[in-house]
Amino acid sequence: MEHKNILVYGYxxxxxxxxxxxxxxxxxxxRLNISGVVTDSNxxxxxxxxxxxxxxxxxxxxxxxxxxxxxxVFKEVLPSNLIRFTTHTISPDSLMALCNELYGTTVPAYILxxxxxxxxxxxxxxxxxxxxxxxxxxxxxxxxxxxx
Numbered sequence: 118m119e120h121k122n123i124l125v126y127g128y129x130x131x132x133x134x135x136x137x138x139x140x141x142x143x144x145x146x147x148r149l150n151i152s153g154v155v156t157d158s159n160x161x162x163x164x165x166x167x168x169x170x171x172x173x174x175x176x177x178x179x180x181x182x183x184x185x186x187x188x189x190v191f192k193e194v195l196p197s198n199l200i201r202f203t204t205h206t207i208s209p210d211s212l213m214a215l216c217n218e219l220y221g222t223t224v225p226a227y228i229l230x231x232x233x234x235x236x237x238x239x240x241x242x243x244x245x246x247x248x249x250x251x252x253x254x255x256x257x258x259x260x261x262x263x264x265x
Contacts, residue, residue: 125146
């Protein structure tokens with residue numbers, strides 16, 4: 118399977134304040150139109166995402182975190198030997214293991230967890246979380262530029 122693009126995949130619920138940090142960051146990256154970088158977003162990761170991830174050169178997952186260090190944490194995602202999922206969601210490490218098992222591919226993957234503070238329905242993102250997202254955005258743009 119040929120690896121073509123770098124994928125930035127934001128997940129979370131934009132209707133729940135800071136839970137939308139991942140999709141918001143992916144949207145900001147999409148607006149840059151960086152050659153070789155594609156974006157996707159959803160409320161959560163799904164088993165069906167394995168194929169697109171397996172076709173990617175590198176994947177960056179972006180998500181909100183309730184308890185990570187401020188402003189964000191960046192770490193490598195390693196495939197998990199234990200594939201954990203429900204009928205609605207799958208973890209990044211399990212999704213990477215699924216890519217390996219189904220498609221025989223190991224894609225470098227990272228998670229950019231952005232510290233959030235508010236999780237109420239139909240409320241705007243908190244100012245503090247938005248500032249954390251801007252720091253994560255600058256960091257991710259630098260990483261994407263390095264990979265070009």
